[in-house]
Amino acid sequence: MQKSIAEGSTSSNMNTVTHKKRRKIIQVEDDMEPIAKPTCPAVQSDNSNSLVKRNSKFHNDNDITRGTEKIKIPLIDEIGLEPPKFLYIPQNISYQDAYVPFSTARISDGDCCLKCTGDCLSRRVPCACSRETGGEFAYTSKGLLREEFLDACIEPKKHDLFYCQDCPLEKAKNDDNPEPCKGHVLRKFIKECWRKCGCTMNCGNRVVQRGPTCKLQVFSTEDKGWAVRSTQYLPKGSFICEYVGEILTNTELYERNKQSQVNERHTYPVLLDADWGSEQGLEDEEALCLDATRFGNVARFINHRCSDSNLIEIPVEIETPHHHYYHIAFFTKRDIDPFEELTWDYGIDFADVEHPIKAFKCQCASPHCRDVRRKGW
């Protein structure tokens, strides 16, 4: 099953009302400020700034976020890569036609915890916001993802696949004669408390919406362009960041891809397909995806690794119980040492030669690499 569209193929659904209705960079010099103190669990002290070359002849930046996040994220170039061209945004934004309605009326009393106060995780009996995750919150009091929940997300069962009618993905490949849906993984959702909930912003069931807190860096690599690492030890289940970009309809994405230059470097759009199974006859104008090429956050620099990546992307319900729109959040699948590159499996089918966008030649170096071209087979 594919998660994304560009540079590989993808797959993907929503159970909303009815979908018809919803329907600079500062040179790093001697005055570089230290990175903000993180609030990430199990933070260790480190010498992250010592990695930044002072007076480097290359393009360095001490905060790609332009102050839009609680942390600074430096960009460190030690080989002379072309600086990335994009605008950092900390939250998703609709490009044009994507209809993403949030309203109090759409959140029923059973989908929020109006009467809670303080921290929902400290309640003796979990509140309504734990229902999506089986009556137990997805997070521990240390802010990590519960191991049992995480392991179930890492190893989806075979029967956790669904096949949609009129798959928007297949229609995109061949509108006149689309092939049957290749299947989409039925994803487990995290559900966070939100505006209609009575708890505080520090509630333990509000992790993704508070944004990244770990010490992250964007750094240059020889064979994959820019990449992301953390300068601190990260225990299994740590939240890294959300995948942020423009919210596009599939139609808008295909138009955008058609118009883009053949050799234009772009990021990897992610389909919001987790609920396509419950949406009858979803049209391309309704199916949504996130594209971080022009506007995006640090996640746009996370490279692909086949199968044994150290991050997993998990759908997160925040503003609306209708899973036509949701957030994508990255969590660590295992303990991660400082300076290890952070990677996720884009779900590319490297053998899909019919896909409108040619997949890159994979340099993930995983023993489970799926790109047979790389091995010269």
Ligand SMILES: C[S@@+](CC[C@H](N)C(=O)[O-])C[C@H]1O[C@@H](n2cnc3c(N)ncnc32)[C@H](O)[C@@H]1O
């Ligand atoms: C989401 S971006 C990741 C950040 C990118 N490296 C950059 O410099 O902006 C995806 C692009 O990174 C490169 N990339 C990611 N993973 C790769 C891999 N395993 N092997 C080779 N190139 C990779 C490809 O060019 C791909 O189109």
